[in-house]
Amino acid sequence: MEKLFLPGTRSTPEISFDGTSGVLTISGESYPENSFEYYKPILAWVSRFAQTHTGPATLNINLNYLNTGSIKSLMDILDYFEEMHGRGGDVVIYWHYDDENDRALETAEDFKAEVTFPFNIIAIKSEAK
Amino acid sequence: MKTMDLFDMRETLKTEGILICFAGPFSHGIIEELGNAVRRYLETMQMKKALLMDVFSVFIEQTQNVRNYAQKKLTEGNTEYDFNCGIVIIGRKGNKYVVSSGNIVEKKDLEEAIARLAELNRLDKDGLKAAYREQMRKVIPSGKTTSGLGFIDMSRKASEPLQYSIREINETYCFFTLRAVI
Numbered sequence: 001m002e003k004l005f006l007p008g009t010r011s012t013p014e015i016s017f018d019g020t021s022g023v024l025t026i027s028g029e030s031y032p033e034n035s036f037e038y039y040k041p042i043l044a045w046v047s048r049f050a051q052t053h054t055g056p057a058t059l060n061i062n063l064n065y066l067n068t069g070s071i072k073s074l075m076d077i078l079d080y081f082e083e084m085h086g087r088g089g090d091v092v093i094y095w096h097y098d099d100e101n102d103r104a105l106e107t108a109e110d111f112k113a114e115v116t117f118p119f120n121i122i123a124i125k126s127e128a129k
Numbered sequence: 130m131k132t133m134d135l136f137d138m139r140e141t142l143k144t145e146g147i148l149i150c151f152a153g154p155f156s157h158g159i160i161e162e163l164g165n166a167v168r169r170y171l172e173t174m175q176m177k178k179a180l181l182m183d184v185f186s187v188f189i190e191q192t193q194n195v196r197n198y199a200q201k202k203l204t205e206g207n208t209e210y211d212f213n214c215g216i217v218i219i220g221r222k223g224n225k226y227v228v229s230s231g232n233i234v235e236k237k238d239l240e241e242a243i244a245r246l247a248e249l250n251r252l253d254k255d256g257l258k259a260a261y262r263e264q265m266r267k268v269i270p271s272g273k274t275t276s277g278l279g280f281i282d283m284s285r286k287a288s289e290p291l292q293y294s295i296r297e298i299n300e301t302y303c304f305f306t307l308r309a310v311i
Contacts, residue, residue, distance in 0.1 A: 010161045031164075031189050033157035033196075036274060065182060067189050068278035075265050100178035103286070110262065126178065 001052060004045045013063060015042055022055050026074075027062035035069025043076055050080040056090040057081065062124075064098065066107070078115050085117035092118045099123035146227075147220040154213045155196045164189055167219060180311065183286040184219065184226045187309050190279045191230040192217055194307075197275055198232065207235070210302065222310065225288060231306040233298065239305060243293070245280055250290040257285045283309050 001019025008014035008028040017024040024046070032038035049057075059081055066074065078093070085091045095111070097104035105121065112119040142150055149170065151163055167188055171181045192215075199213035215232035252260060261281045269276065284291055289310040296304045 010165065011157070031193070034274060035276070036269075065186065065189075067186070067193065068276045068282045069193075071265065071278060071282075072269065072276040098178060101182055103179045103182055110258075110265070113262065114265065 001049060004042070006042075012038060017042075017045060017049070019049055019053065022053055022057040023060065024049075024058065025060040025062070027060075029065050030063055030070040030074075031065065031067035032070070035067065035073055039070070039073035039076070043073065043080075046077050046080045050084050053084070053089075056092070057084060059091070059093040061093065061095045061108075064104075071107075075111070075114065078111060081117060082115050085115075092120065094120050094122055096122045096124050098126055100126045145220060146222060147218050149219040150216070151218075152214075152216040154211070155192050155199070155215050155217075156213075157196065160189065160192045160196065163192070163217075180226070183311050184228060187228040187283050187286055187311060188217065188219060190283055191228060191307060191309070194279055195230055195232045198234065198238075200274070202235070226311045227308060228311065229306060229308040231304055233302055234305040235301060236303055237301075239295065239303070242280075242305075246291055246293060249280055249284045252284070254285070257281060261285060287311055 003019060004015060004017040006012070006015040011029055011031045011033070013026050013028040013030045015026055059077070061074075081091045081093065093115075095108045097108055105123075108121045112121065141147075149163075149167060151159070153159070164185060168181070168185050171184060195215040195217075196213065202212040210233045212233055215230055217230040218227070220227040220229070249257065249260065261278065264277050264281060267277065280291065287309045292308040292310075294306045294308075296306075298304060
């Protein structure tokens with residue numbers, strides 16, 4: 001499967017999805033002007049990935065901030081991973097958050113509660129950022 | 130305008146503890162620029178990261194709400210007012226922060242929002258969390274451009290119930306002000 005790469009901007013995250021290795025990484029900020037429009041092609045990619053990918057799949061989340069529109073779209077991405085997991089796929093998520101921002105930990109926990117596959121929440125030291 | 134200088138306005142902002150104020154069209158570029166400025170400014174205030182991000186986040190939700198509403202009116206072909214023109218302020222109240230925004234709204238559009246706010250204001254933190262998770266799972270009807278999470282998210286980040294005020298402009302329109310204390 002082809003790669004998907006979108007450079008990050010001030011309000012949109014960097015998207016780096018590798019269909020061959022199965023490693024999908026989302027980093028930066030996410031408060032696009034129109035979240036649903038922004039995530040539409042990304043979700044289309046993940047949907048195809050979920051249907052065709054056979055090896056292990058990893059989702060890395062390194063987001064500083066996401067608005068409520070993005071939360072909904074991210075939930076959809078996680079649902080595709082849940083689907084793969086349901087079919088016996090080897091999937092895992094690594095959710096990184098700033099250790100000084102306990103609110104970001106809460107967001108990670110909100111998502112973790114919604115899925116059943118391995119969900120690792122990792123604190124990143126603020127100064128290392 | 131009564132006087133040419135902005136002294137009176139400055140005095141009002143000062144006595145109200147307003148740190149940042151913007152009035153004008155809420156373009157996405159402006160929201161990004163202001164958001165960035167807000168973040169940099171709050172960083173100089175030696176506040177906790179979580180509080181800083183809560184203030185920033187409520188600021189983004191409120192300004193994007195105004196912008197989304199303006200887009201909706203534009204789609205409906207309503208050009209009676211410049212709906213994209215709004216006001217947003219960030220102020221300080223003791224050791225708390227206030228984020229407030231105001232815009233022109235058609236009265237009929239307000240009913241749903243007001244009912245929602247009343248419902249959310251009755252919930253405690255756990256209730257808000259449950260409402261949030263429920264909404265996260267709701268299927269968005271096609272054509273909708275908003276997640277329905279905005280008010281719940283703001284309520285979760287606020288330390289007091291969300292407040293609002295409505296000032297009538299005419300039979301059809303009013304000016305709606307939303308205020309979150311964080």
